[in-house]
Amino acid sequence: MPQSVSVIVLAAGAGTRMKSALPKVLHTLSGRAMIDYPVMAALAVSDDVQVVLFHEAERLEAHINEEFPLAKCVRQDHLRFPGTGGAVMAAAPKHDRIVVLNGDMPLIDAGFVRSLAAGRADATLAVFISPNPTGYGRVVIKKDRVLRIVEEKDADAETKAINTINGGAYAFSAHFLRENLPKLTNQNAQNEFYITDLIALANESGREVSAVWGDSEILMGVNSKAELAIAENIHQARLKESLMIRGVLMRLPETIFIDANATFEGECVVENGVVVLGKSRVTRSTIKAHSVIEDSIVTDSDVGPFAHLRPNCEISNTHIGNFVETKKARLNGVKAGHLSYLGDVEIDEGTNIGAGTITCNYDGKNKHKTVIGKNVFIGSDTQLVAPVTIPDNVLIGAGTTVTKNPNEGDLVLSRSPQKSFAGFFARFFGKKP
Numbered sequence: 001m002p003q004s005v006s007v008i009v010l011a012a013g014a015g016t017r018m019k020s021a022l023p024k025v026l027h028t029l030s031g032r033a034m035i036d037y038p039v040m041a042a043l044a045v046s047d048d049v050q051v052v053l054f055h056e057a058e059r060l061e062a063h064i065n066e067e068f069p070l071a072k073c074v075r076q077d078h079l080r081f082p083g084t085g086g087a088v089m090a091a092a093p094k095h096d097r098i099v100v101l102n103g104d105m106p107l108i109d110a111g112f113v114r115s116l117a118a119g120r121a122d123a124t125l126a127v128f129i130s131p132n133p134t135g136y137g138r139v140v141i142k143k144d145r146v147l148r149i150v151e152e153k154d155a156d157a158e159t160k161a162i163n164t165i166n167g168g169a170y171a172f173s174a175h176f177l178r179e180n181l182p183k184l185t186n187q188n189a190q191n192e193f194y195i196t197d198l199i200a201l202a203n204e205s206g207r208e209v210s211a212v213w214g215d216s217e218i219l220m221g222v223n224s225k226a227e228l229a230i231a232e233n234i235h236q237a238r239l240k241e242s243l244m245i246r247g248v249l250m251r252l253p254e255t256i257f258i259d260a261n262a263t264f265e266g267e268c269v270v271e272n273g274v275v276v277l278g279k280s281r282v283t284r285s286t287i288k289a290h291s292v293i294e295d296s297i298v299t300d301s302d303v304g305p306f307a308h309l310r311p312n313c314e315i316s317n318t319h320i321g322n323f324v325e326t327k328k329a330r331l332n333g334v335k336a337g338h339l340s341y342l343g344d345v346e347i348d349e350g351t352n353i354g355a356g357t358i359t360c361n362y363d364g365k366n367k368h369k370t371v372i373g374k375n376v377f378i379g380s381d382t383q384l385v386a387p388v389t390i391p392d393n394v395l396i397g398a399g400t401t402v403t404k405n406p407n408e409g410d411l412v413l414s415r416s417p418q419k420s421f422a423g424f425f426a427r428f429f430g431k432k433p
């Protein structure tokens with residue numbers, strides 16, 4: 001790190017344009033809260049990260065404390081000093097160089113924060129060119145000099161036509177902020193104290209202003225659910241590309257959703273329409289089309305198509321076929337090829353689960369466990385009424401409802417005997433079959 005830097009992340013806004021009860025920066029992008037991304041980028045670069053909060057402060061503070069114990073939360077005096085400039089006033093950065101990041105820029109990375117931190121100018125801002133600058137602050141540049149930022153709501157038609165926009169990431173020297181934050185006013189369309197006015201103030205006092213150029217794939221701000229979808233798409237493309245480079249084969253990757261917390265090891269195949277959520281860990285496995293994996297571990301196995309692994313499954317050396325749902329299931333060396341519900345269950349090596357097998361794990365009040373040993377053959381359409389334990393080497397006939405624990409080596413059946421009535425068809429319908 002060239003010099004020590006403090007990073008202030010602004011997350012005190014109301015997020016009105018999200019039209020949601022959930023605070024804007026807690027909306028997720030690839031499974032992680034939007035605020036996590038600038039905070040992670042900041043923590044990669046700085047030992048002094050301060051997150052400014054006001055709206056839903058307690059909820060956000062709980063999230064930050066849990067995810068990032070090294071980041072510090074501070075409160076904006078929003079009633080007296082609303083706006084992004086007011087938010088900066090709340091922080092007490094300890095270093096001489098200070099980076100400020102909007103909390104709603106989830107595509108930012110540590111490299112970009114580093115390049116902002118590396119400059120020497122008293123005021124630096126991130127800019128990018130957008131074919132559709134609506135909503136962003138326009139950056140007025142004359143003869144290569146950045147003069148000021150004009151917010152959309154304060155801009156005249158000529159300024160609105162500028163497509164060089166403020167990315168919402170800045171770097172300042174501490175003495176410049178000390179001198180100029182008190183000079184901010186709220187004489188603007190939103191009656192807020194804008195951080196963006198610091199650029200004009202820097203020019204007025206003859207300070208150097210510099211720009212770091214980026215693009216929308218790094219600097220895009222998210223104010224609405226429509227923008228969240230665009231940003232998530234970019235983030236997903238980036239995440240999947242890095243997984244493919246590391247050896248994961250993906251079929252039609254644009255149809256696949258991977259959580260930022262999920263990990264892949266060894267050669268894996270992920271087919272189209274697959275969703276991998278939470279802290280799932282997939283190792284040397286194939287996940288076939290349209291399967292959903294939530295917070296589960298899959299090792300040396302194949303899953304799907306159309307399978308659903310709900311949270312807390314550990315699947316190893318196992319074949320899971322279509323329309324199989326598992327939950328809290330530990331399967332090792334198992335074949336469950338078709339149409340099953342396997343919940344709260346442990347199944348051991350060599351066991352075959354017939355089509356239509358259901359673990360009846362819920363009695364209406366409590367959940368109960370099913371334990372199935374090695375080399376068990378479970379016939380189709382078997383119900384295992386939990387709690388129940390099937391020892392090794394048991395054969396269960398198709399259509400059995402198992403309510404009692406069998407002994408090792410048993411054949412288990414619960415069928416009413418089949419009856420046939422000769423010639424019944426013709427008598428009943430009055431014609432030959």
Ligand code: UD1
Nearest residue numbers: 010011012013083084087102103104136137166168194221
């Ligand atoms: C802001 C910039 C705009 C820039 C755009 C980039 C200002 C005035 N405008 O606009 O020039 O092009 O970002 O995305 O800065 N916040 C606070 N306290 C507040 C208000 C906001 O902490 O009182 C936080 C928000 O939680 C958010 C960030 O600051 O994370 C930016 O606020 P937002 O309302 O999204 O600003 P934009 O309208 O997007």
Ligand code: MG
Nearest residue numbers: 104221222223
């Ligand atoms: Mg914004």
